[in-house]
Amino acid sequence: MKKINTSPISGTQELLPTSQFIFDTLKAKITKIYRSHGFLNIETPILERTEVLFAKAGGDTEKQIYEVKKTGEDADKKADEALRFDHTVPLARYIVEHESDLSFPFKVSQIGENFRGERAQRGRFREFYQCDADIIGRNDLPIFYDADIIDTLIDAYQSFELKTPVVARISNRKILKGLLEGLNLQDKSRDISSIIDHSEKVPREKTEQNLLEIGLTEENQAKILQFIDLNGDIDSVANGLKSLGVSNPTLDEGIAELAEVISILKSSGHEDIAKADLRIIRGLDYYTGTVFEFALPEYPEIGSIGGGGRYDNLTGYFSDQKFPGVGGSIGLNRLFFVLNEKNLLSDAPENPIDYAIIPISTAEIPYALEVAKDLRTRGASVTIVSGDKKLADKLKYASKLVKNAIILGEEEVKNKSYEIKRFI
């Protein structure tokens, strides 16, 4: 009988071993791809100074920060420490702290848990893994690295071998910025960005209406609607933008950058995956150039499964030096949750354990150890099933864990042989 509530806290992930194995495999694949693309892994502490976290947090995030205190510490004292809510703030602190020991561009990965006191709901996590790849320049950072980040994330998603295609939807903040400057609508930038950002989730008429409600002329409304429809092939997107008849240097710069990013991704063999898509806004204020999101086109209801972009100044809150960067992030818990829900993960996950060796009596344990060592040397995962239970019971136990059992009795020890019994 249970004496206490033993369920995990809501908004946290707790998996049975077979699911955990699949989760761990996805994490290992991301780790491997990030490393193969030359990212240096770092790990900042989960515990951060509150003043560091509050330097950047704002709005909802600020209310969601978990502050920590030791048991029995003065309840009235303000907490000095809190749990990080993303990898970006600690990375900024890390770069300012260790700048003289780093080489720039600094290609850096961070894979670890973050914490946000969000309202608990299905598929929303309060403790969650973010898998971040960032490239940070000192003073400047070539546009090539924007493509490098997207290229890396594409390889990561492809390594999952999902049952459905993945696309990278890519835009550049300068395009909308330049367009609105050109149309003299820069003071409505926030409203228009928000309407574009929501345009996929509401009926077309709603978007049309929203644009008029914020005071756009019908002519400008039509231009924004045209803008929203620009996606797919980069040349047709560029032509579509020209047909809007707006001339602005920021707009031109944005188009050129987007074209270069897409062109590099084509050279990298990702023509079918990397698509220009001007609906991509990304909520965060600090993106200044390239922005991108990953999605599963056959499952539009899932929305973004990862994304990122270019920021001009990572460390502004902590230092006067300028460190522009570009980064991308995969939220692994939510991704894993939706992939399971839609059954998009590979059907036949590898078994976590390869062999169960069952010595009939303790006399066969030395030989069991010998066989186990040999199989482990060859890369297998091997468990030995011991104890005085009946062989039938041990086989039943083994059949739940592995596909291959090896029973060792006197005969096998004498012959230095063994037979593999396959459970089907």
Added chain:
Amino acid sequence: MKKINTSPISGTQELLPTSQFIFDTLKAKITKIYRSHGFLNIETPILERTEVLFAKAGGDTEKQIYEVKKTGEDADKKADEALRFDHTVPLARYIVEHESDLSFPFKVSQIGENFRGERAQRGRFREFYQCDADIIGRNDLPIFYDADIIDTLIDAYQSFELKTPVVARISNRKILKGLLEGLNLQDKSRDISSIIDHSEKVPREKTEQNLLEIGLTEENQAKILQFIDLNGDIDSVANGLKSLGVSNPTLDEGIAELAEVISILKSSGHEDIAKADLRIIRGLDYYTGTVFEFALPEYPEIGSIGGGGRYDNLTGYFSDQKFPGVGGSIGLNRLFFVLNEKNLLSDAPENPIDYAIIPISTAEIPYALEVAKDLRTRGASVTIVSGDKKLADKLKYASKLVKNAIILGEEEVKNKSYEIKRFI
């Protein structure tokens, strides 16, 4: 100029990428060995209910628990959530919660961060990785699994390829328990255990004196001193115990169990590493049989670098069902800290990145991507160095990151060739 203190919080680990790479490599080796021995990995949340954590915590631990609250939550309200301080309490909760979905013996590994509000000091961590392997039985668990845990940890330590040997010092709590029962000293058990536990850290005379001070006769003092000296070969330890002239069934059981564990480890090829050593006590009250610690005999000042033991009832606080277990744990941050301090890690760590490809101009980027993809397919980590800096600057940057650079110009693209420049 820095605008804020950017150092990490004291008692946390923050490494430069090259050190992080070595740390990550140790963690990956442990992960691999645990898996190869048939342990199923799980990950419980870092956030736990305070009532779950306080069910077991006591003494110092209770004062060291980090409680968490969302920003702006009522300061007077008691915190419902806290950070786990070990893997054992969450594992007990996990087993009670998921019991019907698990197969027993349940071989389970947990590798993750734990938090304790310890006083900060050199080499002590408040946020730290524990790498735990446990085997949990339902109602009973054969002694074989005690050896299985130690065998697994020996393989983990051996995989580190340290410059100094590692030993596993093994005892069994039943031996001292039975001895004290036989000598009618069971009411002094706590004092005597503590004196034995400290005997390695103080001069012999101090131990002799301590034993008299708690009221032992000179005869019993002599027996305990003899006991303390029993270590090394299991047969001589067993004979030494017999020569104390005490007859007690618990004592005999303890000797038999210890002998069996050592014998299995010998069969597994660990004769030189697995040693009986009756000084091993392990502070935690819940150990009931096998106890063990790993140490570096050439560096006795370091003390234990990991350990564990057998516990009769893991889940007593949460359930009436009985789940005996045996487990071991490696505290990775402290281990990494002392190995660095004593320079015991392998001299030539693999480079995190294998190749830097430098296209002379943007025209060579497509070929650079092609070469990178090819090398990555073969398992290498490859970074591409782009931008309009001078070649000499790019080479200088590359030389800090990698041993091998590949410079690509018109000629290389035309010939579909490349040359590897090695930095020595």
